Amino acid sequence: MAERRVQELRATPFGRLLVAHVVLIAGDTLVTIALAGSLFFSISPHAARGRVALYLALTMAPFAVIAPLLGPLLDRGGARRAMVVVSGLGRAVVCLLMANDLKSLLLFPEAFAVLVLSKGYSIAKSALVPAAVAEDRELVGANSRLALAAIAVGLxxxxxxIAVLKLVGARWVLRLAAVVFVGGGLAAFGISSGRATEKTGRGTDPDLRTAGIVLAASAMALLRGSVGFLTFLLAFALRHSHAPSWWFGLVLAASMAGSLIGTASAPRLRRLVPEERILLGAxxxxxxxxxxxxxxxGRPWAAGMAAAVAIAATAGKLAFDSLVQRDAPDAARGRSFARFETRFQLSWVVGALIPVVVPVPSRLGYLVLAVVALFAAASYVAGRRAVRRAPPAPA
Incomplete structure (x- = not known):
């Protein structure tokens, strides 16, 4: 019975996309395990701040390639499926190189290549979703299923x-990841490369749809910045208070639980309200x-904030992706996702740098997050009202 359901799923456009997605996410998980090192916990808090600041700056580097180069490329016919194939097979090759260069300076450009290919895949996948569903109202559910599958396969x-890492070391984890990426690249050949029929966005004017996307992107950028801010606010707060190691685990578990709740609840919320209200509710x-x-x-509220921000960011991102998939022109969808993902990553880095550069008490940090989110919500509501009241553009 289970095998029959798998075969039925693989016979659908969304099912083929889902299969390639879970295999590639498994490869990403293995790479993360292989490269997990002593960036944060093995050095003093003061030394950690400089090291983390450098890491945050480096996380922006892949987007310097993706936004101007890959974004426009992904809007050409068949390029989105090709990007998924190349990202899988390319990461397989790079993982084999990394396995031989773990103690060499070559590891850093190779890790950069993996990041670029991974981000390129993420953007291509988002642009492919509309062609894999029948109706706009299915977009949030499709994005949610992809996200839930990613969480499950990551676990x-x-x-x-971890078993391979403990038994034979990081080199063999990377070699295992290479095998998995080959499987993901081959599975991507089955993804539909056809373009979805251009949607009309519920009959609204194209200028209004574009303005709605820009407003939603601003709100989502503040949410993503909040994630970065809270991540390092809590990390340094727990370290400076000499919290037991299990508190780090508890906060991480709360964040993961929040992501699961946000991912699972977004499709149900979409049946009741449109994407814009989901983002506002976040x-x-x-x-x-x-x-x-x-x-x-107190520490219990640290876990509570981690869960709340994770719920908000996850549900908000699913709603935003669906909004872009629904309203952005298909011919510009790749570059739209590339541009917005660059903005979101920059927001995350800026938010994360604040507690890294300037020590912030946790309670003050929570208040800052609340005020910023309130400002974002009020601005989003006011902006949407202004857009609806604006006269239509002259023909």
Whole structure:
């Protein structure tokens, strides 16, 4: 019965995309395990700040390639499927090189190549989703299923990854990842390369749809910045308070649980309200929990904030992706995702740099998050009202 359901799933355009997605995510998980090192926990808090700041700057580097080069390329016929294939097979080759260069300076440009290929795949995948579903209202559900599958396969793949790491070392984890990436690249040949029929965006004017996407992107950028800010705010706060190691695990578990809740709840919310209201609700959630946490303080509220921000960011991102897939012209969808992902990553880095460069008390940090989210929610509501009231553009 299970085999029959798998065969039925693979017979659909979305099913073929899902198969390639889970295999490639498994490869990413193995690479992360192989390269996990002593960036943060093995050095002093003061030394960690400089090292983390350098790391944050480096995370922006792949987007310097993706936004101007890969974005426009992905809008050419058949290029999106080709990008998925190339990202899988390319990462397989690079993983084999990395396995031989773990103690060499060549590891850094090779890791950069993996990041570029991974981000290129992510953008291509987002641009392919509309062609894999029948209706706009299925977009949030499709994005949610892809995200849930990524979380599940990440947990599953971590088991053999950690086992191989402990038994024979990081080199063999990278070689295992290379095999997995080959499988993902081959599976990508089955992805539909056909373009979806151009959507009309519920009959709205194209200028209004573009303005709606820009407003949503601004709100989502503040949410992504909040994730970066909270991540390092809590990391340094727990370290400076000499919290037991299990508190780090508890906060991480709360964040993972929040991501699961956000991913699972987004499709259900979409049946009740449109994507724009899901994004607004995400901002309101951060505001409310941030205000309570700033008054109460304490480590339990650290876990509560981690869960709330994860719920908001995950549900908000699913809603935003669906909004772009619904309203952005198909001929510009690749470059749209490339541009927005660059903006979101920059927001994450800027948010993360604040507690790295300037020590911020946790309760003050929670209050900052609440105020920023409140400002974003108010601006989003006001902007949407202004867009709806604006006269139509002259023909």
């Amino acid at each position: 599953v793949a971590s088991v053999p990854g 901002l309101v959630l951060v505001t409310v929990v941030g205000l309570f946490a700033s008054r109460a303080g």
